[in-house]
Amino acid sequence: MIEFIVSLLQASIRAGTPLLYATLGEMITEKSGILNLGVEGLMIMGAMSGFALSFITGNPWIGILAGGFAGLILAFIHGFFSITLKVDQTVSGLMLVLLGLGLSGLIGKSYIGMVANYIDPIAIPLLSSLPILGKILFTQDLLVYSSLLITVFIWFILHKTSFGLSIIAAGENPEAADTAGINVDLVRYICLLVGGFLIGVGGAYLSLAYAKLWTEGMTAGRGWICLALVIFSGWIPQRAVIGAYLFGGLDVLSFKLQAIGFTVPYQLLKMIPYIATILVLLLSLIKDKYRLKAPSALGKPYFRGER
Amino acid sequence: MDVILEMRNITKKFPGIVANKKVNIKVFKGEIHGLLGENGAGKTTLMNILFGIYKQDDGEIIYKGEKVEFRSPKDAIKAGIGMVHQHFNLVETLTVWQNVVLGRGEFILKDEKKKLLDVINKYGIKINLDARISTLSVGEKQRVEILKALYRDVELLILDEPTAILTPQETRTLFESLRKMVKSGLTVIFITHKLKEALDVTDRITILRNGEVVRVVETAKTNEVELAKMMVGKEVVLKPIKRQKKKGKKVLKIENVTALNDEGVEALKSINLVVNSGEILGLAGVSGNGQKELEEVIVGVRRIEKGKIYLDDIDISRMSIKDRIKSGLSCIPEDRLGSGVASKLSVVENLMLRDFENYGKFNLDFEKMRKKAKELVEEFDVKTPSLDIPVSMLSGGNLQRLILARELSRNPKALIASQPTRGLDIAGIEYVRKKIVDTANSGTAVILISEDLDEIFHMADRIAVIYEGQIKGVFDKDVVTKENVGILMAGGSL
Ligand SMILES: Nc1ncnc2c1ncn2[C@@H]1O[C@H](COP(=O)(O)OP(=O)(O)OP(=O)(O)O)[C@@H](O)[C@H]1O
Ligand SMILES: [Mg+2]
Numbered sequence: 089m090i091e092f093i094v095s096l097l098q099a100s101i102r103a104g105t106p107l108l109y110a111t112l113g114e115m116i117t118e119k120s121g122i123l124n125l126g127v128e129g130l131m132i133m134g135a136m137s138g139f140a141l142s143f144i145t146g147n148p149w150i151g152i153l154a155g156g157f158a159g160l161i162l163a164f165i166h167g168f169f170s171i172t173l174k175v176d177q178t179v180s181g182l183m184l185v186l187l188g189l190g191l192s193g194l195i196g197k198s199y200i201g202m203v204a205n206y207i208d209p210i211a212i213p214l215l216s217s218l219p220i221l222g223k224i225l226f227t228q229d230l231l232v233y234s235s236l237l238i239t240v241f242i243w244f245i246l247h248k249t250s251f252g253l254s255i256i257a258a259g260e261n262p263e264a265a266d267t268a269g270i271n272v273d274l275v276r277y278i279c280l281l282v283g284g285f286l287i288g289v290g291g292a293y294l295s296l297a298y299a300k301l302w303t304e305g306m307t308a309g310r311g312w313i314c315l316a317l318v319i320f321s322g323w324i325p326q327r328a329v330i331g332a333y334l335f336g337g338l339d340v341l342s343f344k345l346q347a348i349g350f351t352v353p354y355q356l357l358k359m360i361p362y363i364a365t366i367l368v369l370l371l372s373l374i375k376d377k378y379r380l381k382a383p384s385a386l387g388k389p390y391f392r393g394e395r
Numbered sequence: 396m397d398v399i400l401e402m403r404n405i406t407k408k409f410p411g412i413v414a415n416k417k418v419n420i421k422v423f424k425g426e427i428h429g430l431l432g433e434n435g436a437g438k439t440t441l442m443n444i445l446f447g448i449y450k451q452d453d454g455e456i457i458y459k460g461e462k463v464e465f466r467s468p469k470d471a472i473k474a475g476i477g478m479v480h481q482h483f484n485l486v487e488t489l490t491v492w493q494n495v496v497l498g499r500g501e502f503i504l505k506d507e508k509k510k511l512l513d514v515i516n517k518y519g520i521k522i523n524l525d526a527r528i529s530t531l532s533v534g535e536k537q538r539v540e541i542l543k544a545l546y547r548d549v550e551l552l553i554l555d556e557p558t559a560i561l562t563p564q565e566t567r568t569l570f571e572s573l574r575k576m577v578k579s580g581l582t583v584i585f586i587t588h589k590l591k592e593a594l595d596v597t598d599r600i601t602i603l604r605n606g607e608v609v610r611v612v613e614t615a616k617t618n619e620v621e622l623a624k625m626m627v628g629k630e631v632v633l634k635p636i637k638r639q640k641k642k643g644k645k646v647l648k649i650e651n652v653t654a655l656n657d658e659g660v661e662a663l664k665s666i667n668l669v670v671n672s673g674e675i676l677g678l679a680g681v682s683g684n685g686q687k688e689l690e691e692v693i694v695g696v697r698r699i700e701k702g703k704i705y706l707d708d709i710d711i712s713r714m715s716i717k718d719r720i721k722s723g724l725s726c727i728p729e730d731r732l733g734s735g736v737a738s739k740l741s742v743v744e745n746l747m748l749r750d751f752e753n754y755g756k757f758n759l760d761f762e763k764m765r766k767k768a769k770e771l772v773e774e775f776d777v778k779t780p781s782l783d784i785p786v787s788m789l790s791g792g793n794l795q796r797l798i799l800a801r802e803l804s805r806n807p808k809a810l811i812a813s814q815p816t817r818g819l820d821i822a823g824i825e826y827v828r829k830k831i832v833d834t835a836n837s838g839t840a841v842i843l844i845s846e847d848l849d850e851i852f853h854m855a856d857r858i859a860v861i862y863e864g865q866i867k868g869v870f871d872k873d874v875v876t877k878e879n880v881g882i883l884m885a886g887g888s889l
Contacts, residue, residue, distance in 0.1 A: 250500045257486045257497055264484035267448075268498035268543070269469035381488070392448060392467075 090220070096337065096344055097224045101232060102298055104336025106131070106290040108235050110314040111321065111328045112242055113159070113286030118318060119246065120279035121259035121272075123387035124166055125181030127287055128311025129188025130159040134291025136192035136199070139302040143204040151204070152231070152292045159288020160281050162188060167280045171273050174389035185311070193304045200303060207231060207297040229297055231289075236329065238286070243325045255279055259383030262390035272390050290314075316365035323382065335361045397424040398457075399551060399582050400445070405454035407440055409788065411780025414440040416606045417454070422551070427573060427583045429593040429614070431626055432603035433820035434792030435778065438586045439481060441603070442553050446478045447471045458551075469498075477544025478553040481791075481818070483536050487529040491522055495543050514545050517579070518572045532683050534565040541572070552576065553584045558592055559818045570596045588626070588820040590619045602626055627822055638832060638856070643672030646840035647693075647809040652702035652712075654692045662688040664864045665702070670809065670840040675832070677855025677872075678844045679880050682814075685864040686844045687729060690813045693842075694726045695719050696734070706809055720749055723808030727798055727815050729844070731791070735798045738787040742779055743768040745786050746801050775800035776826070792823040799827060803834050810834060813844040828854060848877050848884075862886050 110131055117124045124130075134155035142151030162184050169180035209229045216226040246252040257265035258275045265272050294310070295302050313335055321327035342357030400422040407415040414437045422428045432438050443449045445456060447465030456463050458474060465471040468478070485494050496507050508524055515522065522538045531539070537557060544552050554573075558566045573583055573596060587593050593600055594614060602609040602625045609625045647670040656662035662685045670676045680686055691697035693704060695716040704712040711719050728734045736745045743761075746768040747754065754760045768782055777796045779789055786794060795815065802810065812831055816824040832854060835841045845851050851858055858875060860867040860883040867883040879889055 248504055249502050250496065250498075250504055251502060253489065253493055253497050253504070256489060260486045260488055261484065264486050264494075265498065267446075267468045267478070267480070267484045269467075269472045270498040271469070384487070 092344070092348075094220055094223050096340060098227065099340040099344075100333050100337035101224070101228060102336070103339045104333035105228075105232050105235055106293045106298060107310060107314055107317060107335055108239070108329060108332035109231075109290030109293060110287045110311065111317040111332055112235075112238060112325060113283035113288075113290065114314055115283075115318050115321070115323055115325065115328060116242060116246075116255070116279045116286075117163075117283035118386055119259045119323060119383055120255045120276045121262060121383055121385040121388065121390070122167075122170060122276050122280050123177045123181060124163065124184075124280065124283065124287075125178060125315065126162060126166055126184025126188065126311075127314050128307055128309070129185040130162045130284055130287040131188075131291035131294070131311045131314075132192045132305065132307045133158040133162055133188045134288030135295040135306055136196040136291075136302060137288075138292025139202075139204055139295040140196065140199055142206070142296055143199060143202055146205050148205045148207045148296050151296050152207070152289055155292025155296075156285040156288040159284040159286070159291065161284075163280050163284020163287070166284075167277050170389065171276050171280070174391065177387050177389070189305065196302055196304060202302070204296070204302075206300045207293075231293055231297060239325045239329055246325070251275075256383075258390075259385055262385050262388075263392075266390070266392060287311075287314075313361055313365070316362075316369070319382070320365065320368045335364070338364070396426075398422070399424040399459060401457040402441070402445065403455050403457070405441060405444060405451050405456075407437075407444060407449060407451050411784060413606050415444070415451070418603070418606070418608050420601050420608065421611075422582060422584060423599070424582050425577055425580060426598040427577055427585055427596055429597035429600035430584055430586045430603065431588060431590075431593050431600050431622065433588055433626060434818075434823055435790030436588075436603040436626075437606040438603055439555055442478060442555060442584065442586065445471070446476060446553065472547055472549075475548065475550035476553070477547055477549035477551070479537065479540040479544060479555060479557060481555045481559070483533075483540055485528045485536055485539060487527075489528060490524070491526050491528065491531075491539050491542075492524040494528060494539055495524075495546050497543075499547065511542070511546060514542065518545065518575045519568070520545075520572055521568070532681075534561050537561070537569075541569075545576075549581065551582045551584065553586070555586045556588070556818065557585070558587065558589065566592070590622050590626075590821075593622065594619060604628055623821065626820075638675075638836065643674065643838065643840075645669050646672045646707060647842070648703075648705040648708075649693070650703045650705070652689075652692060652704065653700045654688050654697055655700060656688055661700075662864050663692065666861075666864075666866055668842075668859060668866065668869070670842055672808075672840050673835055673838050674857065675835045675841040675843055675855045676869075677851035677858045678842060678861055679848060679851050679858055680844075680846070680861035680884055682846050684861050686813065686861060688864075689861070690726065690728060690811055690844060693811055694724065694728075723805075725802040725805060725807035725810045725839075727795075727802055727810070727812040729813035729817075731794050731798060732787065736786045736794065739785050741783045742772065742777070742786055742789075742797065743782045745797060746771050749801060749805060771800040771804055772797075774804075775830075791818045792820060795819060795823065795827060799830050803830055806837070807834075807839055809840045809842075811842045811844070814846065815843070816845075816847070816850060848880060851880075852877060860884055 110127055114124060114127055137158035138151040138155030141154035142148040166180050166184055169175050170177040207229045209227050212226040216222045254265060254270045254275050257270060258272045262272045299306060317328060317331045320331045338360045398421055402420045405415050405418040418441055430438050444451045447467045447470050492508055492511060495511060500507060511524055520538050520542055522535060557569060577583060585597055597614045599613050601611045649666055649668040652663055652666045654663040688697055692699055699712050703710055706722050706724060711722060732738050743765055747764050751759060754764050775796045777800060778793050815827050831841060843855055855872055857869060857871055858880060859869040860880055862884060
């Protein structure tokens, strides 16, 4: 039994890591006031580009970087529409989903069923030989460790630096930011691009470390879950870790239970993350205390001097 | 004296209106320069141009002897200009000191409180640096804005109608701070349409009317009557208000009403009030003591936790907003641009917002609506270049006239008027007050919510005082003094 739980938790972290990258990416994007609904599109492009580049160069790290840049490029398109042209962010975001799914299917066709070089776990000396915790926490790959560092880093930026204040101001009250001499558009671009990069890395992790293969549409709705996870975590980076691992765990659980001959239809288990999301959203509506505060200016284009 | 700022021949056009026509203004170093003018005179526009928010169509700006062109507030701030806007630009979720250092400071935030405390002590600004903005009163928020400017080492500070939202005590404190600032070498531009204040605190005054400079005067050499005449363009006499007192029946009855504020804290605690037909009940209180919640509970946008509200003996406390309006309830909300109008809709649409159902079921009779709107615009003298522009382009005073036109033309049984004259000029104030009194004279029960005690004593028949969500007493106007009401407003007892 212990064995089962340990391997479940260990797998949950791995399954949660792509979600964590993408959730953090979307979170800093939203913190600055930009809603990027294209997470699914960015992730799948990240997954495909990552796999392809690892296949071509033989270096999975180049693949991860490529995945990040794929996300960044799509994010840039979103920025051009939503920040520079100030058109509707919903439309532009949804367009990215369609673009990402379509393009990755097209370019990725020749990589289906191929084998590339993958990111392998590294057991950290000493720590990994701890009982139970050692296996769960310290036999993961580098990207798992770095995702936690990035979480701390984002928290630090948001709360301990002047740039973090600028991000929060751009997302809460862009006019206040502007009159304080902050370049709102620039701040939003930076957050969007960095966020896009992280989302892309999340996608690449999926094909290069988690599933270790490329198939069309392999993100399977994870991008949408990440959008919900941002809300679930109340725009707080630390909570994104909990949310991502929880949802990763639900994903893994559906496999594991089948493997040991559990008879609940797997479709039901697959539904759990979505039902959990709905419950969290409901909870946040019912009780004011739990009300999760979105940045006030989220999704609103900023025009200077508009009344 | 040194000239710190000169704006020459500034012209700025907006669609359908010239907000500034060849405006010239000269400001000396170390003075408090008043910019006086009615609603829509173009005061804010002129200063927004200086601050880099708008670009002038024509004219030039000389600042500290050099021709400048600020592309954004950032440039203006860099040059040492600070501006406190009519509406605040604060991030509600951040604390005072975070708002102050926003856009400033080194990458890794250090403790800037020491420097802030120096500024605070130097100019006598009372504020708690660690408080979250959302918990502050409007007066405190304004101090944060001023602190923001001072922290940035401004040389020229622009204040856009800073006193519109302040209590008399807060105004006095502000003026003291301003005097300390100019003494230490700062220059202040003070926008206002309140004559007394202009006379009280400025050194020189530039008067704007309809986008043009009427004259520049030295404050010591002018007086209220002269200023009013220049500002309005004709002699102004404040007429006393004519009230017809007749004791009517009970129209609006509020029984044991309890409600929560946005934070989920009890903002109204068992409120009981009765308003008779033809009566004006003044609700006095420092803002933030439950007035907003009361307005919202009566209108129906906030849920009642306990208690009942009756309009003509009909319980409306569970009714939809629409049904309440149909039953004869009108409201002039405190937040005009937010809940008073749909700011992106046109003048016609906003005027017809309450009763477009009368203009057809599926296809609205737009011709008829326009005609009616035109009548209303004329009757209530709403100045607008066209019936089809979005109402967000109207000046504050005209927006208020538009709301009055919509709400009063329906002959309501009961009217809630919340801070109806805030931010208006003399002509506007007089007009709005007269309209509300006329409405009461015609039999409407009126609740007048105001922070301005003069206004309450001027208009109301009875006065109720609200403090921390409780009614501290209801008095006939003739048996209570301003002092006593003031004591109750501050939480004291008689
Ligand atoms: N962004 C804008 N778009 C269109 N019209 C505008 C805009 N800003 C101001 N105006 C118009 O320009 C005129 C001058 O407005 P401004 O706000 O400068 O007046 P003000 O003197 O500050 O008045 P108030 O005392 O009401 O604040 C008004 O008629 C207003 O409707
Ligand atoms: Mg103004």
